[in-house]
Every structure is written in C-alpha cells, then in structure tokens.
Amino acid sequence: MRRVMEKDLILNRNVILINGAIFAACLSFFAIWEADLPPRVYAGFSAFMVAFLPAVMVTREDKFKAMILGCSLPVERKTIVRARFVLSVGMALVGVLGAFLLGAFLPSSSFRAGDLFAWGPLMTGLAGITLVLSLLLPFTLRYGMKGILIFLVSAQILGAILLVIMQVTQSSADKVLMGKILGALAWIHSLVGHTAFNALLVIFLLATLGVSYLVSVRVFERREL
Amino acid sequence: MEPILEVRGVRKAYQGFLLKDVSFSLPRGYIMGLIGPNGAGKTTLLKMILDLVRPDAGEIRVFGMDANREGEAVRARVAFVHEEPSFYGALPAERVADIFRVFYPTWDVETFRGLAKEFGVPLGKKLKTLSQGMRTRFALCAALAHEAELFLLDEPSSGLDPAFRRDLLDRLSGVIEGGQTSVLFSTHITSDLDRVADYITFLRDGCLQFTLTREEVSERYALVKGDPGILTEEVRALFAGVVVGEFGFVALTDDVRATREALEGESVVVDRATLEDVVFYTGRKGKGGMRFRGESA
Numbered sequence: 001m002r003r004v005m006e007k008d009l010i011l012n013r014n015v016i017l018i019n020g021a022i023f024a025a026c027l028s029f030f031a032i033w034e035a036d037l038p039p040r041v042y043a044g045f046s047a048f049m050v051a052f053l054p055a056v057m058v059t060r061e062d063k064f065k066a067m068i069l070g071c072s073l074p075v076e077r078k079t080i081v082r083a084r085f086v087l088s089v090g091m092a093l094v095g096v097l098g099a100f101l102l103g104a105f106l107p108s109s110s111f112r113a114g115d116l117f118a119w120g121p122l123m124t125g126l127a128g129i130t131l132v133l134s135l136l137l138p139f140t141l142r143y144g145m146k147g148i149l150i151f152l153v154s155a156q157i158l159g160a161i162l163l164v165i166m167q168v169t170q171s172s173a174d175k176v177l178m179g180k181i182l183g184a185l186a187w188i189h190s191l192v193g194h195t196a197f198n199a200l201l202v203i204f205l206l207a208t209l210g211v212s213y214l215v216s217v218r219v220f221e222r223r224e225l
Numbered sequence: 226m227e228p229i230l231e232v233r234g235v236r237k238a239y240q241g242f243l244l245k246d247v248s249f250s251l252p253r254g255y256i257m258g259l260i261g262p263n264g265a266g267k268t269t270l271l272k273m274i275l276d277l278v279r280p281d282a283g284e285i286r287v288f289g290m291d292a293n294r295e296g297e298a299v300r301a302r303v304a305f306v307h308e309e310p311s312f313y314g315a316l317p318a319e320r321v322a323d324i325f326r327v328f329y330p331t332w333d334v335e336t337f338r339g340l341a342k343e344f345g346v347p348l349g350k351k352l353k354t355l356s357q358g359m360r361t362r363f364a365l366c367a368a369l370a371h372e373a374e375l376f377l378l379d380e381p382s383s384g385l386d387p388a389f390r391r392d393l394l395d396r397l398s399g400v401i402e403g404g405q406t407s408v409l410f411s412t413h414i415t416s417d418l419d420r421v422a423d424y425i426t427f428l429r430d431g432c433l434q435f436t437l438t439r440e441e442v443s444e445r446y447a448l449v450k451g452d453p454g455i456l457t458e459e460v461r462a463l464f465a466g467v468v469v470g471e472f473g474f475v476a477l478t479d480d481v482r483a484t485r486e487a488l489e490g491e492s493v494v495v496d497r498a499t500l501e502d503v504v505f506y507t508g509r510k511g512k513g514g515m516r517f518r519g520e521s522a
Contacts, residue, residue, distance in 0.1 A: 003327045010324060011313045065311035072275050073328045074301035225277040 004075055004083035011066070012057045016091070019056050020098075023049050027099050031109040039111060042103055043096070043121035047128025050095025054088040054133070054140060055148050062145040068225040077221045081141060085213050088137060092129040100125070119194070123201060130205040134212035142219040227289050229253045229375055229407045230274065235283035237269055242431060244269055246283070249426050249436035253374075254404035256397060257436075258418035259411040260504055261428035267411040268308055270428070271379050274409075275305060287375060301329070304373030308380045310364040314353025318346060318363050322370075329371035337370035344389070358384040365393065369400070376400065378410035382417055390414070394421045415500035425500065427507070434507060446503050447481045450474070451493035463487055466506030477506035 009016075027046055030037055061067050070080060100121070104113035115121070139147035166174055189197045228250035237244040244266040251257045259267045272278040274285055276296035285292040287299045312321050318341070326332045341348050344362040352360060361384055368376060376397070382390045397408050398421050412418065418425060418439070425442050427434040437445065449464070453474045461467060463484050467476035477498060478484040485495060498506075 006327065007324050010320070011316065014315070060313065064313050064315075065309070066313055068277060068307060069311050071277055072300065072305050072307070073325075074297050074299075075328065076297045079297075222279070224279065225272070 001079050001083045004080055005087050008057060008087055012060055015056050015060060027102055028106055031103040031106050031111060035110040039115040039121040040124045043125040044128045046099030047096050047125040048132055050092045051129045051132035053091050058140045059145050071225055078217050081216045081220050088133050096125040123198060127205060130209050134208045138212055138216045138219055141216045142223055231286040233284045235280045237280050244431040247433045251407050251409055253407055254401050255423040256401055256408040256421050257424040257426055258422035259426050260415055265428040266431045267428055268379055271377050274377055302374045304368035304376045306364040306368050306378045306381045310360045312352045317349055317351055319348040325367050331372040332370055337366055340366040340369055374406050376408040380411055382412055382414050397421055418500055445479050446498040447478055448496040448498045448502055449476045449478055449484060449493055455491050466509045468509055
C-alpha cells in the first residue's frame with residue numbers, strides 16, 4: 001500500500017501543493033475578514049474544501065488516462081482503494097489541521113486558538129471530512145472525474161427536488177426532520193455524557209468510512225479499464 | 226510443460242461487440258502474434274490477461290495462475306506495453322521509471338538506463354513533450370527492465386520508425402532465447418510477424434479464426450488467382466474469401482490440397498499467401514456468405 005501511496009503522492013505533488021495554496025488563501029480570507037463566522041462553520045467549511053483534494057488526483061488520472069497504468073502494476077485493486085482512502089483521509093486531516101493552525105495563528109485572524117482547538121470544531125471538521133470522503137470516494141473510484149460530476153449534480157438535483165417539494169406542499173418536514181435528528185443527538189448526549197458521545201460519534205464516522213471503503217472496493221474491482 | 230498462457234473459452238460482451246469463446250495457449254519460449262482488423266477484440270483480450278477487463282465467461286491462466294484471482298502475482302511477472310502508453314506526462318521519464326521500479330523487485334536500473342540510451346529516450350524530458358513513438362520506446366524500456374516472463378505488447382510497433390521496429394523485433398527474439406520467456410503481441414503490421422512470430426492467432430469480429438504456428442499458416446493458406454468464369458458455387462465453397470476484379474478473381478483458400486484437386490485442369494495460379502493476405506481476404510467475406518467487392522454485406 002505504501003508504494004501505491006508514494007506513487008499517488010509523487011504524481012500529484014504539484015497539484016496538491018497548488019490546491020493547498022489556493023485553499024490557504026481562501027481560508028485566510030475567512031479567518032481575517034469574516035469576523036462573525038462561528039468556529040464550527042469555519043471548521044466545517046475547511047473540512048469540506050480539503051475533503052475534495054482526492055478529486056484533484058482523479059482529474060489528473062483522467063487527464064493522463066493513468067488508472068490503466070496503475071492497475072497494470074502488480075498490485076491488487078483492493079490495495080489501490082485502501083491507499084486512496086488512507087491518503088485522502090490523511091491529506092484531509094492534515095488540511096484541516098493546517099486550516100485550524102492558520103485560523104488560530106494568522107495575524108489579524110478573528111479566531112483564537114481556543115476557539116478552533118475545541119471539541120465542537122474538531123468534531124465538526126472530522127465529521128465533514130468523513131462524510132464528504134465517504135460519499136465522494138466510491139463515485140470517483142468507479143467513474144473517475146465523471147463520478148465527481150455525478151456526485152455533485154445528483155446532490156444538487158436532489159436538493160432542488162426537495163426544495164420544490166417543500167415549497168409546493170408548504171411542508172416543514174425538513175425542519176421537523178432536522179429537529180428530530182438534533183433532538184435525538186441531544187438526548188444521546190445527555191444520556192451518555194460528553195466524552196462517550198464524542199466517542200460514539202467517532203465510531204459512527206469510522207463505521208461510515210468503513211462501509212464506504214467496502215463499497216469502493218466492490219465497485220472498483222468491477223471497474224473495467 | 227504447462228503453457229505460460231492459457232485462454233479457455235473466454236467470452237466478453239459489450240454493446241455492439243462480442244468476443245466469442247476464444248481459446249488458445251502459448252508455450253514458454255515462443256512469440257505469438259495476435260492479428261486481426263480494428264475492433265476484432267485484440268486489445269480486449271490483452272486487457273483481460275492483465276485483469277483490466279473481466280471476462281463474462283471462460284478462464285485465463287498465466288503461469289498456471291488465475292489471471293483474475295491471482296492478478297497481483299501474475300502481473301509481477303508480466304511486462305506490458307499498452308496501445309497508447311498512458312503515463313503522467315507532467316513528470317520526467319526518469320521519475321516515472323522510479324515509480325515503476327518500486328513495484329518490481331527484479332527491476333534493474335542499469336538495464337533500464339542502458340536501454341533508454343540505446344533507444345534514444347531522453348530521460349530528463351517530461352513525457353508529455355515526447356512523441357507517441359518515443360513514449361512507446363520508453364514503455365518498451367520499462368517492459369524490458371525487469372525480468373518478466375511474459376511480455377504483453379499491444380501494437381508496440383505502431384508509431385515506430387522501420388529501423389527501430391526491426392531492432393525491437395530482434396530484441397524480442399533475444400528475449401525468448403532462454404526458453405523461459407514468451408511474448409504475445411498484437412499488431413497490424415503483419416510483416417513483423419513473418420520475421421519473428423512462432424505462433425499466429427487471428428481474431429476477426431470477436432471470433433477466433435485460428436491459432437496456428439507460422440509454418441501451419443503458410444501450409445494451410447494459399448492465394449488462388451484465375452478467371453471469374455470458373456467461379457461456380459462449388460468452386461466458391463472452396464474459398465475462405467474471394468475478391469472479383471475486372472480481369473480475374475483472387476481467392477484465399479484454407480485447404481490447398483482440396484483446392485488444387487478441385488481446380489485441376491483449370492487455368493488458375495496458386496500462390497503462397499502472406500499473413501496480410503490472410504487478414505485481408507478473410508476480412509472481406511466468410512465462407513458461407515460470398516461477398517464481392519462493391520456489394521453490401
């Protein structure tokens with residue numbers, strides 16, 4: 001797996017660095033000029049951005065049709081998927097950590113270190129990374145760049161359909177549903193306590209990532225190149 | 226001795242294409258040429274051996290191992306050159322070679338550098354700046370730099386100049402000299418096969434037409450030229466393909482003896498058929514469905 005990760009890192013080093021610089025510039029803007037931005041939103045936004053880094057690798061793979069090369073090497077498809085997951089999660093964690101450090105220590109930043117390096121923003125960042133990667137990776141591994149487009153377009157279409165349904169039916173089901181989810185989370189939180197709740201959240205996120213990995217292996221093993 | 230490659234009843238269906246029950250085997254120490262018109266299924270077959278494409282039915286065994294279930298172990302002993310070598314063009318050739326190196330324990334840096342020098346590949350240049358032919362040369366250097374036992378080459382000689390093509394064929398002949406290594410390569414340039422191939426496998430429209438030694442092909446096939454006036458239904462049935470022109474017909478037979486006997490006394494010429502003739506005339510029509518130049522199928 002290490003060999004595959006090294007390969008991906010070498011092949012994508014420059015674009016990762018360039019995208020990292022763009023993300024840093026963007027996050028610096030939010031940290032300095034968006035004074036009212038809550039730390040959790042900053043954490044969620046930075047997680048969302050860095051979780052899309054694997055997309056960068058996929059665009060390169062598609063551009064140079066390099067997946068066929070990777071799969072012709074003596075390595076199992078499962079290993080390629082595992083390497084992609086480890087690398088993506090690793091890059092996203094480093095990216096979120098970098099975003100937090102940037103927000104906390106950038107001169108003129110509206111955040112203090114304590115605002116960001118707290119349970120709330122940390123868990124938000126972790127949840128953002130996990131959920132985006134869990135949804136995105138199976139699509140990209142199966143369909144390449146097209147997968148990202150399918151993912152984004154499907155999400156937008158689904159959102160638009162739901163919005164229209166809400167408007168037409170004058171329903172508040174979305175608010176009711178969100179309220180129920182948040183209520184359930186608050187109930188679990190009060191039941192098990194703060195530490196156990198966070199532990200449960202981490203377990204849930206890891207399980208989600210695990211399911212996504214298994215799905216990715218299955219779809220990637222069937223992919224024909 | 227167990228063949229190095231065994232393809233048994235392989236079938237693959239795509240929309241508008243069907244590779245039908247292809248079976249053949251390649252012994253150790255031989256070169257097999259895979260020929261056929263575009264869309265015959267040559268690339269699909271090579272990809273299936275590398276487990277890039279999964280067969281719908283049938284089995285492919287390489288070194289006695291299942292190409293699908295034991296793909297990693299198989300690919301460790303296989304060298305490949307794809308039809309359009311796909312590399313990360315933004316990197317210098319040497320950097321891409323470094324990536325290959327870590328995947329092959331038998332990779333020999335000196336051999337690779339020596340080949341690159343010999344093949345004229347500028348290792349310091351980014352691959353996207355190299356021509357298609359030069360990228361193929363680079364792919365060949367990489368394929369030859371580790372001790373592979375099976376070489377799978379998809380149209381390796383297209384895009385190469387004739388002098389280099391000849392060098393490549395000599396090198397492939399050298400590769401099998403030890404008797405342990407085999408080469409399977411697809412090509413449109415059938416004259417290359419006349420020079421080096423021990424076996425010929427001919428695919429057309431997804432169907433295996435034959436898999437024979439080069440000598441068997443020479444013995445079995447011949448061109449028959451004569452006056453169209455003798456082309457009775459009975460005579461036509463002797464041919465695997467026939468093209469009728471203004472001044473006569475040219476036909477391909479796959480049973481020279483029967484054809485000679487049947488046409489004894491007729492004014493015909495029976496000539497040796499080259500591989501190109503075999504591909505050309507078989508590609509024109511089938512035995513059961515006569516078709517003449519200018520007629521639709």
